[in-house]
Amino acid sequence: MIPYLLRNPLLYAFTAGLTALFLFVAFGKGSNTHVSRHPGDAPQVVVVELFTSEGCSSCPPADTLLKELSEQQPFPGVQIVALEEHVDYWNNLGWTDPFSSNQSSQRQNDYAEAFRRDGVYTPQMIVDGQSEFIGSRSLSAREAIQKAADQAKLAMDLRLDGNSKADKSALEIELHNPKAISLRDGLELWVAITEKGLQSDVKAGENSGETLKHAAVVRSLHKADTLHEATGYKKQIELTLDPKWKKENLAVVAFIAEKDTRKIVGVATASLNSAAVTK
DSSP: OOOTTTTOHHHHHHHHHHHHHHHHHHHHTTGGGBOOOOTTOOOEEEEEEEEEOTTOTTSHHHHHHHHHHHHHOOSTTEEEEEEEEEOSTTTTTTOOOTTBOHHHHHHHHHHHHHTTOSSOOSSEEEETTTEEEETTOHHHHHHHHHHHHTBOOBEEEEEEOTTOOSSEEEEEEEEEOTTOOOOOSOEEEEEEEEEOSOEEEOOSSTTTTOEEEOSSEEEEEEEEEEESOOTTOEEEEEEEOOTTSOGGGEEEEEEEEETTTOOEEEEEEEETTOSEEEO
């Protein structure tokens, strides 16, 4: 039997129109938080985190993917900021990852709780704190980055002290909300220091004999503040640098995340050799 609506084209068209209108109303709310990009606009910054380990045989393809995305920047009008975070729970399986930290493992556990997952895995890629998937899946990464790039973010000004010392640097952060995006209460300011150009000749474990090259590795990451209002927010932060890190390869990444959802709603980055940056 042919459904009644299909036997009545006018009624079918009318019903389809109502359905489309309903979907627009139901899901179109908050559309003012989407980005309308124009020529000459500053790039929309998207944070791509990768939880990885040099002791994991499945991780090198994900490391390579993140490195390519951050170096090639394949999306016009979008700046990909890589945070390669090395976990430490692989360290007792033959190879101690020199870039690993319990801090990265704990951050991944916090994400697992937010995503309501039973556990953690490597390689795991997370885009703007919202989309998670196996880190070597290029198509998933590209789709998530494009989706994240359509979401409006807070504007952030970073100013670095041009007279910083080998082990210290001063950072000033200022926030603005020119697009009047809706924000949840309880925002967190996070500050990371990353180093690019790192690699290892792995001598043991699942990747024994391999030379592993990395994207921007997270050297430090900490929550700098909790804030309730973004507009007009200012803060000065002292950055501690390890003299063993190559300063010419260091960058600071500051981002604002919703405490409950972990969604990243503002981000800016700058080389530690630069004086200022606005995003």
